[in-house]
C-alpha cells in the first residue's frame with residue numbers, strides 16, 4: 033500500500049505528574065494528540081477502523097521515561113518539523129514530543145528493535161523520611177496499582193511502590209538513626225543478586241521467574257549526594273527538599289529486554305536490599321531506550 | 331500569597347493506589363493555572379486572616395470559588411455532563427472559578443483519612459472546604475451515602491444546621507432534587523431543574539450576601555427568593571405532613587427551572603479529555619432535552635419536559651469543533667431518545683460525510699424500537715455492528731399499554747429483523763418486573779417475547795451466521811418514582827419480587843439468550859430513598875456509619891448495613907419502599923413542581939388502569955400535561971416535522 037510509506041517516529045518523554053499514566057493511557061493520550069494536531073494519519077481498514085501506529089515497549093505506571101518512541105503511519109509526507117510544531121500546539125504538559133523523523137517503513141517494530149534500556153533510580157537512604165526497606169518490599173508485593181491499565185508492562189506494582197505500606201513504619205522508626213545505607217552497599221547487593229543469574233518475585237500467589245543471564249547490559253553504578261539529586265528529571269522538588277546531601281543515592285544500570293520482557297529495576301533493587309532498613313525508592317527513570325546494535329550493523 | 335495546594339501530600343500516595351491518573355488534573359483542556367487566590371474569607375474586604383493566622387491584603391475582592399463534586403469515581407463523574415456544563419457556565423461569570431472534585435476510590439480515601447488529608451479539587455488540589463460554594467450533583471438514590479462520605483472527607487459537619495459561615499454553602503442539584511427531602515438535612519440549598527442559568531443567579535445573590543457580611547441565616551433567606559431554589563431549613567412539616575414555610579419570603583411550591591433557549595445554550599466543545607478510561611470515553615453532544623413519549627414509569631420523561639431540540643446546524647458544528655478540540659475517536663449524540671430528533675436523518679448524513687475516512691465513529695445511546703430506529707443505527711454503525719439496545723420494558727401488550735410504552739410486538743420484531751438482516755448478531759432487551767398490575771402472565775411474557783424475538787433474529791440473519799445469533803435480556807426491578815403517574819403506589823413486596831424473579835428464571839429461555847437481573851435488595855433501598863421524606867436523612871447517615879458507601883457498586887453494596895440502619899432509626903425499609911400514598915395525601919415531594927400538573931399525573935394513572943394509552947405530544951397533539959403553560963416554555967423541534 034503506497035500510503036504506508038511514511039512512518040514517522042516520535043520521540044517523547046513521560047514525566048512530572050504524567051509519569052503516573054499507564055502504558056495504555058499514554059498510547060491513548062498520544063493518539064488523541066495526533067488527532068488534535070490533524071496529522072494525516074493512516075487509518076486501518078476493516079472491521080474496527082483505527083489509527084495506524086505502533087508504540088514502543090511499555091513504561092510502567094510511575095516510571096518516568098526520557099527517551100520513549102512511538103511510530104505513526106501517515107498517508108502523505110509531512111515535514112517532521114511541521115508535525116512536531118503541530119503536536120506541540122495541542123500537547124500535554126508531561127507528555128512532551130521532543131523529535132520526529134521518518135524511519136524505514138519496512139523496519140521491525142520498536143518492541144523488537146529497542147531492547148536496550150537504561151535506568152536511573154533515586155533512592156533516599158537514612159535520615160527522616162527514608163523508610164524501612166523490608167516493609168517497603170513486603171508492602172509492594174501486595175500492590176496491584178495500575179495493573180489493569182498496564183498493558184504490556186511486567187508491572188506488578190504501579191510506579192515507585194517501595195513506599196507502599198511503609199510510610200507508617202517510617203513515622204514510627206524511620207527517624208531513629210538507622211545506619212545510612214551507602215552507594216557501595218547498594219551496588220554490592222545488586223551485584224550479588226545479578227550473579228545468581230535468576231530472580232524470583234512473588235506476584236500474588238504465584239512466583240514470576242526472571243532469567244538474569246541475558247537481562248543485564250551493564251552493571252549498576254551508584255553515586256551519592258545532592259548534586260545528583262538535582263538532575264532527577266520528572267520528580268517534584270519536594271521529594272528532596274527536606275533531605276540533606278548524602279541522603280540520596282543515584283543508581284544507574286543498563287537492562288536488556290528478553291523474550292519474556294524486561295526485569296524491572298526496582299525488583300532487582302528490592303531483592304538486593306531485602307534485609308536492609310532505612311531506604312526508600314523515590315523515583316525510577318528510564319533514561320534511554322535504544323536499538324540492538326547488532327541489528328543496526330546488519 | 332499562600333499556596334493551599336494539597337498536591338504535595340497527595341502525590342506520594344499515588345504510587346500506592348489504583349489508577350493514579352484519576353487524580354492528576356493536567357488532562358487536555360483542564361485548567362492547570364496555579365492557585366490564584368488564598369483560602370481566605372472572601373467576605374472580608376481590605377484584610378483577611380489566613381488559616382495559619384497570617385494577615386494578607388485583599389485589595390481586590392477574592393475570586394468566588396466553586397467546587398463541583400460528582401459523588402462517585404472520576405470515571406463516572408468525568409463522563410457525566412453535569413460537571414462539565416456547570417463548570418463552563420461558572421467560569422464564564424466574571425470573577426468566578428469552578429473546580430472539579432470526585433470521590434477518590436476507597437484505597438486513596440483510606441490513605442487520606444490516615445493522614446488527615448481532606449477531600450480536594452483537581453485543578454488546584456485545594457481543600458473543598460476552602461471554597462465559597464460546594465455544589466454536589468445528585469445523580470441517583472444509591473449515591474446518597476457517597477454524599478455523606480464526601481462531606482465528611484471534606485471535614486465539614488454533615489448536617490446543614492451544624493455548619494457555620496466558615497463553611498462553604500452546600501448546594502445540590504440533579505434528578506434527585508425532585509424529591510430532595512431524604513437529603514434535605516445535609517444540604518443548605520437545592521436547585522430544582524436545569525442548572526445552567528439559575529447557578530449564575532445563585533452565585534450573584536451569594537456574592538452580594540458575602541460582600542454585605544450577611545449572616546448564614548440571612549444568606550439562606552436571600553437565596554430562597556430565587557426561583558427554582560429550595561432552602562429546606564426554611565420549611566417544616568405542618569399537620570398532615572405537608573411542608574410549610576417558616577419565614578417570610580420562603581414560598582411554595584418550588585418550580586423547576588428550564589433554560590429559555592436550549593439551542594442557543596452553549597455546548598461545551600472543549601471538555602476535559604481524561605487519561606484514565608472513563609465510562610463514556612467520547613465527545614458528547616446533547617441533541618435534545620426532554621422526552622414526551624410519556625411512559626408512565628419514567629421520571630426522566632416527566633421532569634425534563636418540554637422537549638427541546640437543537641438544530642442540525644448547531645449539532646454538526648459542535649461535533650466538528652469538539653472533535654478538533656479533543657482528539658476523540660468517537661462522538662455520541664445523547665438524549666433520552668436521540669432517534670426521536672426531528673432532523674436525525676439529516677444530522678447523521680451530514681456527520682457521516684464530515685467524518686468519512688477519519689476513523690471517528692458516531693454512537694447513539696439506545697435505539698428507538700422500530701425499523702426507523704434500526705435504520706438510524708445502520709447509518710452510524712459502519713462495519714462495526716456492536717451493541718443495539720431496545721427497551722420493550724414489559725412482556726405483554728396489555729402491560730405495555732398500562733405503562734404507556736407505545737410499542738407493539740410488530741415494532742419489536744420489525745426492528746429485530748432489520749437489525750439481524752443488516753448484520754448485527756447481538757442485541758440487548760430491557761424489561762422491568764414489579765410494574766403496577768403485573769401478573770405472572772406478564773412476567774412469563776418477557777421470556778416468551780424474548781424467545782420469539784430470538785426466532786425472528788435467527789430467521790433474519792444470514793444463513794451461515796445463524797449459530798452466532800445472541801441476545802441478552804436485562805430485567806430491572808421497578809422503583810416507583812416521584813413526579814410520575816405511578817408515584818402513589820409502593821414497590822411490590824420483597825418476597826414477591828423474589829417470587830417473580832424465580833418464576834422468570836424457571837421459564838424456558840432459548841440458550842442463545844442470556845438473562846440478567848438487578849439485585850432486589852438494592853432496588854429496595856432505591857425505592858425507600860426515592861419515596862421518603864425527611865426521616866430518611868438519619869437513615870442515610872446511619873447506613874454510612876455502618877460502612878455503606880459506593881452503594882451503586884454491587885461489590886460494595888451490603889443490604890444488611892441498610893437494614894441495621896433502618897432498625898436503629900426505628901424505620902423499616904420495606905415500609906418506606908412499599909407504602910402506598912392515598913391520592914389526597916401530602917406526598918413528601920409535593921412542594922416541588924416539575925411543571926407537570928398532578929391532575930395530569932392522576933388522569934394518566936386512571937388511564938393506566940383502563941390500559942388506555944396516551945399520545946406523544948411531539949408527534950401528536952397536546953395532551954395537557956401542563957408543562958408549557960407552567961414554565962412559560964414550548965416544545966421546540968429542530969426544523970423539519972416529525973414522522
Ligand code: SF4
Pocket residue numbers: 621622623624625628629630631632666667
Ligand atoms: S421513551 Fe419512555 S422511558 Fe424513554 S425517556 Fe421517553 S418517557 Fe422515558
